[in-house]
Amino acid sequence: MMGKGSVNHNTRAFSAKNVDRERSVNNVKFCHKSIKKVYHELFDEALERYNAKQKRSDRKIDSYYEKIRQSKQEKLFHEVIFQIGNKDDTNVKSEEGQLAKEILVDFMQDFQERNPNLYVFSAHLHMNEETPHVHIDFVPFIRNSKRGLDTRVSLKGALAEQGFRGGTRGDTEWNQWIESEKQELALVMEQYGVRWKQLGTHNKHLSVLNYEKQEREKELWELQQTITSSREDLLDIYDRQDEARERIERTRERKERLEDEIDELFATSEELHSDTEALKETRNQLLSDNEELEKQQKKLQRELDKMVESKEIMEQNIHAYDEELRWQLPDPGALMSAKAYRDKKALPLLEKLKELVKNLTIKSVQLAETVKRLTDRVDTLESQVSYLREKTRDQRDRIEELEEKEINFEYLKDYLGKSEVEGIVEYARSKEQADREKERYYGRDR
Known part of the structure; x- marks a missing residue:
């Protein structure tokens, strides 16, 4: 299932009413990093390359973390929750609950390797509530982007690079990925002799009102994903327009440079012609x-x-x-x-x-x-x-x-x-x- 994402809740920095603090020692922390440090690690080099290419100072980005935090198109991070059974058949106090814990720990071992475009910075398995479940917080990112930073935040792009292409409204990249991870979890369960019993819906124990509320939330999430995808497409169009304008400007500047060079070459040609005539005259003068x-x-x-x-x-x-x-x-004569x-x-x-x-x-x-x-x-x-x-x-x-x-x-x-x-x-x-x-x-x- 999809979570709203609360790192403080996952790390138990604070405890909700349904949390048994005495059983918090049984929780499992897989990883926990500062999200700001993660953003520096993932995006600082790309941010430096992006800013270096900007000719206008107003298009430079001071902090990519703050840009995404204030963005209406992207989130700083996303959270997903995986759970086996419910409080009735897999209670944390039962043997089934302990088995579910082992299965979830095993499931998490290869999660990051399976999802190279989802940087997991916080993951915790909770054993202090009614049913064992794991919270996974991650930053989705893509590389070699044609717009914005070449490495940037994008849930749709990250899942697409992992092979999940959205189809109909109910068949989004997110839904395809969630279904794929459920299948991975089912494979781990089978290794422990547990089969995934698919009843069409695992929420029949909910009241009709709560069930319909959950379905509406699911539809709202799918709609939000569609809006996000559309916004990303629109941003792509805007960026392509900016790139086209820049290319046109570069082409215009190049055309002006070529015209200047041609004018110079034309003048040189005229000068060459004039100098050739002068050289002919000089040659004739030299001969003379x-x-x-x-x-x-x-x-x-x-x-x-x-x-x-x-x-x-x-x-x-x-x-x-x-x-x-x-x-x-x-000689004188004798008588002279x-x-x-x-x-x-x-x-x-x-x-x-x-x-x-x-x-x-x-x-x-x-x-x-x-x-x-x-x-x-x-x-x-x-x-x-x-x-x-x-x-x-x-x-x-x-x-x-x-x-x-x-x-x-x-x-x-x-x-x-x-x-x-x-x-x-x-x-x-x-x-x-x-x-x-x-x-x-x-x-x-x-």
């Missing part, structure tokens, strides 16, 4: 500069050749000064006076040497100026070559950067589809043109 450098190099070579030729001529002339008779001072030797031989040769030195000096200065001019020109050409090399290296780096952007643009076309990207690019171009027209129109008005 290279031709000019080749001409200047040839001219410089000719001038150097002239200098080499002049050097060779000078070397020949110098050799002539040492060997040719016309550059030698002749010193004055005549000076006037006729020495002074003419001296004048020729002065003229030669003068010409050589002028030629030397000219050659020095030519060398300086050519050296300056070489320095200028080397500087231009260095600049052009640096310019070429920068252009090569820029080309690699643009090629990488072009590859990214191709990746985007592969990901979104060529037609989709072309459509977005066309839209961006149209929008840009419309903005320019609008700016031109308003600019004319001003």
